[in-house]
Amino acid sequence: MKTxxxxxxxxxxxxxxxxxxxxxxxxxxxxHNLTRDMAAVLQPxxxxxxxxxxxxxAATKQLRPRRRAGISKGK
Amino acid sequence: MICALPPKSTPRARDRRAxxxxxxxxxxxxxxxCRLCPQNCxxxxxxxxRGCCRAGPEARVFSAxxxxxxELELIPTFAIAFNGCDMRCxxxxxxxxxxxxxxxxxxxxxxxxxxxxxxxxxxxxxAMILGGEPTIHLPEVIRLVAALPAWAxxxxxxxxxxxxxxxxxxxxxxxxxxxxxxxxxxxxxxRLAGIGDYQRHVQETLLWAGQHSELIxxxxxxxxxxxxxxxxxxxxxxxxxxxxxxxxxxxFWPTWKARRHSELRRAxxxxxxxxxLEIARGYGLHLxx
Numbered sequence: 001m002k003t004x005x006x007x008x009x010x011x012x013x014x015x016x017x018x019x020x021x022x023x024x025x026x027x028x029x030x031x032h033n034l035t036r037d038m039a040a041v042l043q044p045x046x047x048x049x050x051x052x053x054x055x056x057x058a059a060t061k062q063l064r065p066r067r068r069a070g071i072s073k074g075k
Numbered sequence: 076m077i078c079a080l081p082p083k084s085t086p087r088a089r090d091r092r093a094x095x096x097x098x099x100x101x102x103x104x105x106x107x108x109c110r111l112c113p114q115n116c117x118x119x120x121x122x123x124x125r126g127c128c129r130a131g132p133e134a135r136v137f138s139a140x141x142x143x144x145x146e147l148e149l150i151p152t153f154a155i156a157f158n159g160c161d162m163r164c165x166x167x168x169x170x171x172x173x174x175x176x177x178x179x180x181x182x183x184x185x186x187x188x189x190x191x192x193x194x195x196x197x198x199x200x201x202a203m204i205l206g207g208e209p210t211i212h213l214p215e216v217i218r219l220v221a222a223l224p225a226w227a228x229x230x231x232x233x234x235x236x237x238x239x240x241x242x243x244x245x246x247x248x249x250x251x252x253x254x255x256x257x258x259x260x261x262x263x264x265x266r267l268a269g270i271g272d273y274q275r276h277v278q279e280t281l282l283w284a285g286q287h288s289e290l291i292x293x294x295x296x297x298x299x300x301x302x303x304x305x306x307x308x309x310x311x312x313x314x315x316x317x318x319x320x321x322x323x324x325x326x327f328w329p330t331w332k333a334r335r336h337s338e339l340r341r342a343x344x345x346x347x348x349x350x351x352l353e354i355a356r357g358y359g360l361h362l363x364x
Contacts (some may be wrong), residue, residue: 018138022328024342030326032168034144036151036198051364055143058150059198 036060091248095221098244103214107131111210111241112161113276130159130176134212136171137179137189141194145203145220146291146322147150147364149230149251152203153194155187161205162234163269164257166297166339170331173207182215188222195227203253205232210241222250231288235280236270242283251292252284253322259304267297267336278311285316291363293322298329298349299338305351313358321360323351 018040024074029042036059043049043056105111106120116126123131138156145152156169159176167173191202202223209216210233220229229251235256256277258264264273284290294308305323312321325348333339355362 018140022330028342030328030342031144032136032328033140033142033154035139036143039143054147054364055150058147058200059143 091225092221092223094243095217095248097240099214099217099221100135102217102241105240106214109244110238111213112208112237113160113272115238117278128159128161128176128208128211130211134158134182134215135176135179136182136187139190141199145232146253146293148318149203149253150283151194151199152230153191153199153203154203154205154232154296156189157182157204157206157209157212157216158330159211160234161211161270162208162236165331165335166265166327166329166333167331168328172224176207176211181213182219184218184222185213190345191223191227201228201230201251203230203232204249206234208234208236210237210245211246213241213244217244217248233280235277235284236273237276237280239279242280243278246287249288251289251291253293254281254284256281256292256294256308259300259302261309263304278315281316281319283341285319290316291320291322292316293324295324295327296341296343296348297327298341298343298347301347301351301354309354309358309360317359321355322363323355325351361362 019033019035020032021038024030029045031038031042032067034055036056038040038057039056040050043052046052108117109120110117112128115128118126120126120130121132124251125131135158136155137158138154140154141151142154143150143152156172158172158179160167160173163174172178187308191199195202204216204219209231223229228251229249230251230253231245232253233255235254258267258273261271261273264270273321281290281292292312294305296305313321325343327343329340329342351361
């Protein structure tokens, strides 16, 4: 089953939100453009799905701006 | 190709926005004989000619929203997705939006920057620019960077199939390069994405990105392509980018034109996923979620 959800335009620049989920016949759920709202919906469906739990948790964090985060080199 | 930028444009020594503004006219002029990607079309996009990506002089955007589906260290991210791409992956998850550069809505740097800043001040950890392939819209991308504050943590999500000169124009503008390594050999790249000389260009890009930025290499595991694609990719990363973070994505989604290829008509199996992880561990890769 493939479901595409488009919310109405809210701020006049771009679509406010768009995401897709795909439920496979073996019960696995794949997501695309996962938003915080969808993560919150999906996480309780399988509380043992660790990656989804982490994403749902990240979605609920309120982060402050990092005003001094300059360009960094990884090496 | 020799980088055309003067040496004084070292971003770390100057404000990122100022550097970006300096590069906008250079990138815009490049559209007059576009060689931003290895397709090397040479068309004059400023005069309405269209090359392989079919993109014109102005970019369009099909999504701009806060997402949590990317790597954990990057989320929540305010993801801005540009229409159009230089590759034609049969399994493209964004399908028509990536293949058709004329879809979406007109690009507006100021409006998108305002939305990104609002998100970064409340719920987003990073702002991510992606496509399609955003490299084909380099002037607008750089203009957007110039409109974002220096404190914003910026992620450049790319298919890594890009030319030398755009890499130079992107230097120092992004904190993190999130770069795909999709195919482990040129035959699969040609057959599934319609592009040539894939290995050489992508490996050059990854080595360059690893020296100039934080780098995360992402591979979308494809059904039936563990041995021909993932294994050689993992081996190469283990040899050449051994400390680089690697994101192995196993949620292959059989969509768009994937049905044209029999092996791509299904999701990745549990056994394939397990074997892919064994390969990664065997080469000592630094896997991240």
